[in-house]
Amino acid sequence: MSNQExxxxxxxxxxxxxxxxxxxxxxxxxxxEIGEIKKSLGLEMYDPIRERDMLNLIANYNEGPFEIATMQHIFKEIFKAGIELIEDDHRKALLV
Amino acid sequence: MSNQExxxxxxxxxxxxxxxxxxxxxxxxxxxEIGEIKKSLGLEMYDPIRERDMLNLIANYNEGPFEIATMQHIFKEIFKAGIELIEDDHRKALLV
Structure with a gap:
């Protein structure tokens, strides 16, 4: 019964x-998409103020059961992967 | 214009x-919920075979742009938070 559950x-x-x-x-x-626009404008890929804003939004809307710190830790990993993705794209573009 | 984008x-x-x-x-x-059932059955909270199955599912369905390894890294953080959540619940229950 419980195994089925x-x-x-x-x-x-x-x-x-x-x-x-x-x-x-x-x-x-x-x-x-943002990375492409930033590249065309010569802007930095990583924006710590934007990251802080996103983390605040997550803190404000978090209803649990995960604690805010745990949730922000997970999101930081997701943000990091995003940054690596566009830095990688940028590097590949430079090699063409 | 691009800033608006x-x-x-x-x-x-x-x-x-x-x-x-x-x-x-x-x-x-x-x-x-699974943690509650496992506790009542006296089962281990962490199941490496189940984790491997979930990572395989993610690898099979990943369409990018993130690479499988990156995606699995993010999911491992999510799994770890889940395990910590139920181990925490279990510990609190023992203290009652």
Whole structure:
């Protein structure tokens, strides 16, 4: 009985994981678009003020169960991956 | 003109961030439910085989722009937060 419940909850988690996967990649595409514009304007890719604003937004809207610090830690990893993505694109463009 | 484009893209990213926030917390609730069941059955909270299965699912469905390794790194942070959440709950329960 309880093992079946675990299986059902795991199926729900798989579903959430796939939604997260899609959203993180969607976010990556948006970051790439911003990266293109910034490159054309000669702007820095990394903007610490913007990052701080995003972390504040997350803190304001966080309803748990995760604590704000834990959530911000996860988001910092997502932000870092985004920055690496556009720096990588930029480097590849320079090599062409 | 391009600054306006950046603002529009940032608004889209904020929207994605808030969706991610909601989903990560939803995932946390599901993990807590599994944790309750596992506790009642005397099962280990951390299951490396299950984690491997989830990482494989993510690898199979990843369409980019993020590379599989980057995506799996982000998900490992999300998994770790989930485990810490239920170990924390368990510890608090033992203290009651």
């Amino acid at each position: 675990i299986d059902e909850l795991r199926a729900k988690i798989d579903n959430v994981n796939l939604q997260l996967l899609k959203l993180i990649n969607e976010r990556g595409q948006l970051v790439q | 950046i603002d529009e893209l940032r608004a889209k990213i904020d929207n994605v961030n808030l969706q991610l926030l909601k989903l990560i917390n939803e995932r946390g609730q599901l993990v807590q």
